[in-house]
Amino acid sequence: MAFLLLLLALLYWAFPLLGPLFRYGLPDPRGLDRPLTLLVYGVSPEYSDHHQRAPERFRGLADTVLLVRLDPGANRAVVLSIPRDVWVDLPGYGWHKINAANPLGGPELLKAAVAQAVGVEAERFVAVSLNALYAFVDALGGVRVCVEKPLRYEDKAAGLSIDLKPGCQVLDGKGAEGFLRFRHDALGDIGRIQRQQAFFQALKERVLSPAGLLRLPRAVAQAEAHVRTDLSREEVGRILGFALRRPELVSLLLPGRFGGGWQVDREALLELRALYFEGRAWSEEASLRGRTVALVYGPSAEGKAEEVAERLRALGLRVWKRPLEADPPRTEVLENGPGLLARALGEALGVPHRVSGEALLGADLTLRLGP
Template identity: 70%
Template sequence: MRRLFLGLFLLFIGALAFWAYPLLGPAVRQGALPSREGLRAPLTLLVYGSSPEYSGYHQRAPERFRGLADTILLVRLDPVANRVVVLSIPRDVWVNLPGYGWHKVNAASPLGGPALMKEAVARITGVQADRYLVVSTEALRRGVDALGGVRVCVEKPMRYRDTAAGLDINLEPGCQVLDGKKAEGYLRFRKDALGDIGRIQRQQAFFHALKEQVLSPSGLLRLPRAVAAVEPYFQTDLSREEKGAILGFAMKQPHLMSLLLPGNFGGGGWNVDEEALRQLLAVYFDGEAPGEKGELTGRLVALVYGPGQEALVEKARLRLSELGLRVILHPVDLPPSRTEVLENGPGLLAQALGEALGVPYRISGEAVLGADLTLRLGEEAPFL
């Protein structure tokens, strides 16, 4: 019995060493072993993707993390609330860059690197990031492939080709597992009516799908390989201690909330709604209480549905009208995967409608633009 126990123990140790071995290199280079305490206080990160640079036609230049900023995220890591708040900033927001004049925010990266990016985002939001993390697009491909792909519901056909940039997007609608190349196409596609805003909304949906994949049994098994695959393709000013604290915080599985910088199209870019932004920052970055329960009467809700759901839509519209809501219909090519309420705001309205209908609700920038609330109608709608 003792020999059997010893053998099983050695087998377990061997399996654990085999699983963790890919983390050895990153741990040595980054000093990023998880801290048991995790974060002690909130930390704000500026995270953005660096587009590839080219030295000639089709010729990728060596990575120096100074390409145009692609995805721009202001991330609040809050150990008190045990949540991660991701505020997506459209790259088409105009900002007055010190020393350079008015530019779209994504130009701050090639003009002045991370320091100017932090200043640009601070001028837009009023929030000064503590640290930065810039990621090459190569990290996305390699990380997703190492995880075995990510399951995403592609809502419509996506086709686009840029031979100079080596980008060939050809995705059919439907729920499917995307490898690294297809995931990059899904996240970079913006040749539709919403342009960069639609791309941001797909990115936010992808963040949630990625989190589910990482926390799945297969994802946890592949996680060390994914970390090792991504590690050479990012640059940051985080200290070793901060990296370890963030990893320890991540192990506590904080709640993920994704938001879109409030605003509207205009002036060749994205105009910020300053009052709506102030409300978001007060709740999710400053820790203020959201206030009293939301009042639904007179609010505008976008009802999202797909082909074959017309009968359900009419019943849902009547139910929403009974609650005093104004309804606009928002048909899409692919029926939503589940019934849920979305709000790109403090969350009181989403909570009120979710509780009234008995369905889940989320704070998310995936909500339909121009509406106070979004109700996605899945195959099952318990309130009908």
């Protein structure tokens, strides 16, 4: 009897996956046998008359552009976020912001634009509509994120209303859209990308939680109809097999600075590309002395911040203090780079470290003080 109940529960859990499994098959336990580079992009909604959303054609502006490297040798997934305001010379169309490549020439033109900006060619593409975000997050039961400051914006024409208060909270699909699309502050699209990278980390934690794993089949089934890709059935199976090995997630922001769009820092890009996309070893010694660290803290850590700042200065670091309206979710060191400096500071302080584009612009390192 117990076995029968267990079997029925398993069938109920897996039933929503029947459609996707029919199209793509089961995960291949062999995983990937070589690195695979994907272009993953989120497509903005298109509108028809009277500001009504048009049917999905996956030809809107590519306002989230990610170059993803799945590396089975390092058991690592690298996600490089490319700002929409990077200018590229599109073949046959001239100079445009990179997000215009999709409506002009679809995924192939966007692949060419990304290759021009980064110097890495994507082998396959995955296009995701906004409806996929709604469906996936709602089916998961929401995702817990920490909002650092008030996010408020309203666009009646597009039907977009954002009103998020500071603090850690569980967002449904609509709330997640606001968190991921907000860019109406001093950092514009870069701040939006950093929130997206924080969301990737939170989404990974939610999916791998017991409740997330229980809801995952339904979430995948709900979102799958709103995704387009040129991946083969075999490739999808191998990617799923790779994902089951729980690879390390490295999220990066294309290094650069503001100035007539996003001006790419070619020297820093070459370093990241060599390490994360070309598999070269990194042997340079990491010295903290003379480096700049942004010390980020919320209301509960105000008394601790100066004590920590003194400890950082004793290590030879220059310190920027940045108070927030809400506590960061955890204490950690962040670096948008090779990660050697983050590891050195993390080990010196005895706290976790992570490579992430969430690190503050202008500083070599970011130290978040959690509650």
